[in-house]
Amino acid sequence: MKNKIQKYNNQTPYFILHKNKLLHNLVKLQELEKKANIHILHTLKSFNEPSITPMIAQNLSGMSIASPNELQMAQEAKAKYIHLYAPAFEKEQLKKMIKQVDSISFNSLSQWNAFKALHGSKGLRINPKLQLNIPSHCNPNLKSSRLGVDGLEFLASFRQNKEKFNDLEGLHFHALFQGSAKELIILLEHITTQFKEVLPKLKWLNLGGGHNFTTIDYEIDTLVKYLVNFQKLYPNLKLYFEPGESVTKGCGEFVATVLDIVNIEGKKLVILDTSIETHLLDVAIVKLKLKVKNTQDEVTPYGYQLTGNSCLQGDIMGDYYFTQPLHLGDKIVFEDMMAYSMVKMTKFNGMQKAKFYLA
Numbered sequence: 487m488k489n490k491i492q493k494y495n496n497q498t499p500y501f502i503l504h505k506n507k508l509l510h511n512l513v514k515l516q517e518l519e520k521k522a523n524i525h526i527l528h529t530l531k532s533f534n535e536p537s538i539t540p541m542i543a544q545n546l547s548g549m550s551i552a553s554p555n556e557l558q559m560a561q562e563a564k565a566k567y568i569h570l571y572a573p574a575f576e577k578e579q580l581k582k583m584i585k586q587v588d589s590i591s592f593n594s595l596s597q598w599n600a601f602k603a604l605h606g607s608k609g610l611r612i613n614p615k616l617q618l619n620i621p622s623h624c625n626p627n628l629k630s631s632r633l634g635v636d637g638l639e640f641l642a643s644f645r646q647n648k649e650k651f652n653d654l655e656g657l658h659f660h661a662l663f664q665g666s667a668k669e670l671i672i673l674l675e676h677i678t679t680q681f682k683e684v685l686p687k688l689k690w691l692n693l694g695g696g697h698n699f700t701t702i703d704y705e706i707d708t709l710v711k712y713l714v715n716f717q718k719l720y721p722n723l724k725l726y727f728e729p730g731e732s733v734t735k736g737c738g739e740f741v742a743t744v745l746d747i748v749n750i751e752g753k754k755l756v757i758l759d760t761s762i763e764t765h766l767l768d769v770a771i772v773k774l775k776l777k778v779k780n781t782q783d784e785v786t787p788y789g790y791q792l793t794g795n796s797c798l799q800g801d802i803m804g805d806y807y808f809t810q811p812l813h814l815g816d817k818i819v820f821e822d823m824m825a826y827s828m829v830k831m832t833k834f835n836g837m838q839k840a841k842f843y844l845a
């Protein structure tokens with residue numbers, strides 16, 4: 487019964503996913519897999535609605551997971567290949583999980599040393615410390631980042647004691663955020679230059695997430711050409727990618743209702759039947775301004791501040807210019823909300839989690 491999709495009844499707040507749009511993205515990703523001879527794994531932490539994940543599993547090469555709960559979700563969705571990565575593992579939990587996944591990346595040399603004897607296809611996550619234009623809260627390239635081993639530190643350790651890495655089968659780089667083909671090529675160039683001596687002994691390379699594969703302007707042909715040549719140089723390497731956001735990009739909205747409109751200090755404040763803490767947590771963390779339907783950048787006479795129904799003063803989604811005046815009971819549609827929103831819902835303030843509908 488867990489996978490049953492609720493019948494649409496327009497009762498807000500809700501998330502709504504358009505099946506045709508998701509299939510469109512999945513076909514695009516499948517074509518990329520075929521043309522470039524790569525393997526695309528859906529990153530479950532971005533979107534894990536159990537009524538939809540089997541469709542994703544059916545269409546892509548596999549899933550990327552981080553915990554026992556996600557392992558269960560990937561298995562229930564019938565993922566064909568499962569890659570496991572987390573910043574750190576607890577030994578007993580890891581011993582159980584490693585038997586059930588196809589490959590794993592460790593995050594540090596200490597975790598590698600502790601667990602390298604376990605049976606499995608094991609890799610190491612590297613922080614390439616690339617200088618890219620990425621907001622700092624989601625930039626894994628930061629010098630101070632805990633995510634991944636410093637590339638030079640790994641190389642020094644590798645050169646000092648190659649035997650210690652006899653069982654190393656892969657390297658893992660999650661270094662981009664909403665990245666272009668150009669940025670991915672910068673990453674691949676960096677890898678081929680810096681890890682020349684390591685690549686020939688490996689079986690796989692995981693190029694992480696953060697790829698805008700499904701946006702209209704992504705330079706697919708440039709990437710395919712590069713990857714085909716890359717594989718001529720390294721036929722030993724299977725290439726894995728683990729996008730999250732781009733799998734469900736543009737596939738669905740979040741809808742809330744106007745409960746009240748109050749005039750405060752000359753500003754019209756709209757109170758919605760939602761809150762950042764309960765349904766839109768990613769907004770608070772990533773501090774993105776959401777796209778709202780029927781609004782525009784240019785000033786209109788219908789400026790409103792959209793706010794939530796929790797007791798937190800900071801429960802504010804932002805100032806928007808609507809194309810028409812708002813009234814009580816109007817629906818406010820937040821666009822492109824599938825990734826990293828539903829997965830983070832809470833019941834703060836006693837609010838209900840938002841419903842999920844399939845259109």
Ligand SMILES: Cc1ncc(COP(=O)(O)O)c(C=O)c1O
Nearest residue numbers: 529660695696697728729730731
């Ligand atoms: C290790 C790893 N892989 C993949 C992803 C998915 O990234 P995105 O949703 O930006 O494609 C993330 C997201 O944080 C991640 O941490």
